[in-house]
Amino acid sequence: MVLNKKVAQIFYEIAQLLDLIGDNPFRLRAYERAAMRVESMPEDLEEYVLQDKLEELPGIGKDLAEKIKEIYRTGTLKQYEELKQKVPSGLLEMMSIPGLGPKKIKLIYDKLGITTMEELEKYAREGRLRSLSGFGPKTEENILKGIEFLKRSKGRLPLGQVLPLAIDLRRYIEESGLVKRVDVVGSIRRFKETVHDVDILVVTDSPREIMDRFVRYPEVEEIIAQGEKKSSIIASGVQVDLRVFDEECYGAALLYFTGSKEHNIRVRQVCIERGLKLNEYGLFRGEKRVAGASEQEVYSYLGMQWIPPEMREDQGEVEIALQGQLPVLIDLEDIKGDLHIHTVYSDGTDEIETIVKKAISLGYKYVAITDHSPSLAVAKGMTVEKVRRQAEEIARINRRYSKIRVLLGMEVDILADGTLDCPEDVLNCLDVVIAAVHSRFKMGREEMTNRIIKAISHPKVNILAHPTGRLLGERDSYEVDIERVMRVAKEKGVAMELNASPRRLDINSEMCRMAKEMGVMVAINTDAHSHQQLDYMRFGVGTARRGWLEKKDVLNTLESDRLMGFLRKER
């Protein structure tokens, strides 16, 4: 997996370097696409090198395959090193300043010899950039603002952090009473795990008034642009774009601004094959608009099924929609319970009964209480005595509440040697056993894979929790061969968790697809530490939908008795 990251990083950088020296833009797109491909695939690129099948990957041809092999052999790429010699590294940094692109950066470098951010900032502040053609006082101001924004912003943010802002903005716009429709689109609608801006579309008869209201949103920090059709602000450190459209083209606009860019390009290719043109104002044959009021209308005119936003990543969904073979994705309503929840018995904040009441309100048929095993002292792990008390309390609750079945479980630590941090006799009285790595993250790939495989091979283990251990934007996954782990999981009747906490989303959507293809069950669990966090389920379901999962692929869509069968490993 190290190779995937390395190749992606080098290819992304090459794309930027080529951009800076004004190379063929399509060549640079090819590098970007290849980088995106290897970055998002769950399989190890090394396998593709060893089996000499790199060219099977879409977007990777003869040349790029050779370059990947060179990176595999030597750890770097001659062409890349040479490019870096030619272009000062400070120019690459400048590429991330919003509003500043390759052409202007090249000019700044060629004419003024500026090579670092600091120099650039100094020149802009002193008004010394305006001597360049195409530069004026406003450009200098925007460069300064851009640098300022860069210093403040943290790049892509977890969806869970941005979604509340998006929801509040939608409410704020709706409350104006001026809009007929309002939708949050972009990567948020696609439920991408991290987002870097918020895109909102509206239908309105009073565009000027709605834009005025928009830029006066209480959290606004800066107004970047304000027009009748489009305005942009920075709010809570995030860029928010608002666009106004007419009703007759609203579907085309939704499609266009939901993206992804790659999906749009693919759909446009289909249009071209049919002699049609698609933009945000509709689907056109010549001058005539033939569709556009709804997404449904556009897709169906092209002979395709409507594609759920979460699938729109150009990962084969367009071809399948053309054949009418799209999977029926799992819905939040399909979820019948939550199998990973903490209470006051370890590091949770709520009593079991509070959790159970919340679960009932969500319409769940079952819920598993899974506090930490003893070795996780920081999380006040369970002792044998505490398990006994918990079992008694759960029995009492089960007698009191007939609508729901409360299961006794435990999140058992996988120790460094792959053994479970729980005595056998305790394991034997649990309904659900979740195994998880919480220590020694820096272990080598081979050792970590063996450690996890040993743990899930224990006959009592039902679910592998947060299988890669990543924390979005905080901590990388540990090194593990997830494909090998899944093969064993399949064989042993163990489910892979899709941890729905927005900090984790682990396994990710690509791994969900891998699990589905391998026939491994996925359990979507919230890992809630309070009753409110049971609502994290929607992040998990969104990620599962991005991984093309259907109801049948997800453990906690099963009815109670069939779930118990799985947990007892009845075949």
Add this chain to the structure above:
DNA sequence: GCCGTTTTCGGCCCGACTGTTTTCAGTCG
């Protein structure tokens, strides 16, 4: 640099906004 039911060359998505310019280039999504 990739790719092929307009195949081995010649395409590769397309429009809005800004700031500069005096008709458009650069940047963005």
